[in-house]
Amino acid sequence: MQMNRDMNILVVDDFSTMRRIVKNLLKELGFHKFDEADDGATAWPMVQTGKYDFIVSDWNMPDMTGLDLLKHVRADANLQNTPFLLITAEAKRSQILEAAQAGVDGYIVKPFTAATLNGKIHKIFERVAEREKG
Amino acid sequence: MTCPSQIDIKMVQALLTALEADNQEQATVLLDDLTQLRESELYQRLSVLTNNLHGTLDQLIDNQLLLQTKHDIPEVTERLEYVLSSTEEACDKTLVSTEKAMVLSESISELIQDALLSDTQQAQIQCLLSELNTELTNILLSQSFQDLTGQVLNRVVLTISSLEQSLIQLISESGHDYAAIPDREKDDTIQKSAEMKGIGPNVTQKSKQDSVGSQDDVDDLLGELGI
Incomplete structure (x- = not known):
């Protein structure tokens, strides 16, 4: 999957401020198709529609965590290759390793900069392209 | 709470008799005896109260x-x-x-x-x-x-x-x-479960232990795993 500025992105965070910040930064990077969800439990049925090419999610949310959302995505044969970026305040080494084990494509710790987000998105889609080439 | 020392009616009658006879010296002695009796009773009550308070504090401060x-x-x-x-x-x-x-x-x-x-x-x-x-x-x-x-x-x-x-x-x-x-006893299972739910920013000295300090540390850690 090549990085396409027209791709559908799902931004998942329980704080509306953070969803706005992420959306604005993604807009600055040229993306323009977004949907939002305020929790993993709200996001999961949306993800299951197969609409999204990229998921950006927080970890710590009330009903379903971002980590659980990631595990759901990776366990679904139709969705398992969807690029998944965690943007989170969770910064324990054990948590980062757990996310890696669950198959996260990128991990950004809050607070973060626009340059970090840009760099991570590029790396994720470079890796995805390489993976698809085989 | 029991009341170990009662005021004796005879003591009061003796006080009245002394006052009626205008025997001030005797009346003062009898009145002092009565007051002392009362004070001793008060101290005993206070002692019981203090013991109760200690007992309550012990139960409260678990x-x-x-x-x-x-x-x-x-x-x-x-x-x-x-x-x-x-x-x-x-x-x-x-x-x-x-x-x-x-x-x-x-x-x-x-x-x-x-x-x-x-x-x-x-x-x-x-x-x-x-x-x-x-x-x-x-x-x-x-x-x-x-x-x-x-x-x-x-x-x-x-x-x-x-x-x-x-x-x-x-x-x-x-x-x-x-x-x-x-220190609090550390239960690894509870700690792991809390971490998987998300524990938020690590802002205290204690929670900063085993945390990464920056995005570079995250990238290094994931880099070691090929991500």
């Missing part, structure tokens, strides 16, 4: 309260201080960027006066710049929340510190050694 006083309350203060410093830092960044944007807007305003533009175009651009300045001023003013929330948080920190001191005093007065209160 292990949980000791641990909360020693570990949780100082952490609350640390967390609130993190909120204070991080909002102050964020406000400062916003103010610096807004002030820079205002200077840029001023420079654009001066530049377009020398540009080859029609009067209408000049007016349109000045109007847009004026709107931009209004928005920038709104951003500046909205940062005043930090002053108000900061004052509230400072008061909460003071109240919590005062509460902490009162609890430490209560613990000491009930015969516990505050310094000897042990």
Whole structure:
């Protein structure tokens, strides 16, 4: 999957401020198709529609965590290759390793900069392209 | 509560007889005896009350309260201080960027006066710049929340510190050694479960243990795993 500025992105965070910040930064990077969800439990049925090419999610949310959302995505044969970026305040080494084990494509710790987000998105889609080439 | 010493009616009658006979010396002695009896009864009641209070304190100050006083309350203060410093830092960044944007807007305003533009175009651009300045001023003013929330948080920190001191005093007065209160027992399963749900920013000295300090540390850690 090549990085396409027209791709559908799902931004998942329980704080509306953070969803706005992420959306604005993604807009600055040229993306323009977004949907939002305020929790993993709200996001999961949306993800299951197969609409999204990229998921950006927080970890710590009330009903379903971002980590659980990631595990759901990776366990679904139709969705398992969807690029998944965690943007989170969770910064324990054990948590980062757990996310890696669950198959996260990128991990950004809050607070973060626009340059970090840009760099991570590029790396994720470079890796995805390489993976698809085989 | 029992009342071990009763006022004897005979003592009162003897006092009355002494007073009727105008025997002041005898009356004073009898009255002193009665008062002493009363005082001794009061002391006994106070002693029972004190014992009860100690018993209640012992029940009240259970292990949980000791641990909360020693570990949780100082952490609350640390967390609130993190909120204070991080909002102050964020406000400062916003103010610096807004002030820079205002200077840029001023420079654009001066530049377009020398540009080859029609009067209408000049007016349109000045109007847009004026709107931009209004928005920038709104951003500046909205940062005043930090002053108000900061004052509230400072008061909460003071109240919590005062509460902490009162609890430490209560613990000491009930015969516990505050310094000897042990660390919380670490349960790896509970800790792991909490971490998987998400524990939020690591802002206390204790929670910073085993945490990465920056995005570079995250990248290094994931890099080792080929991500």
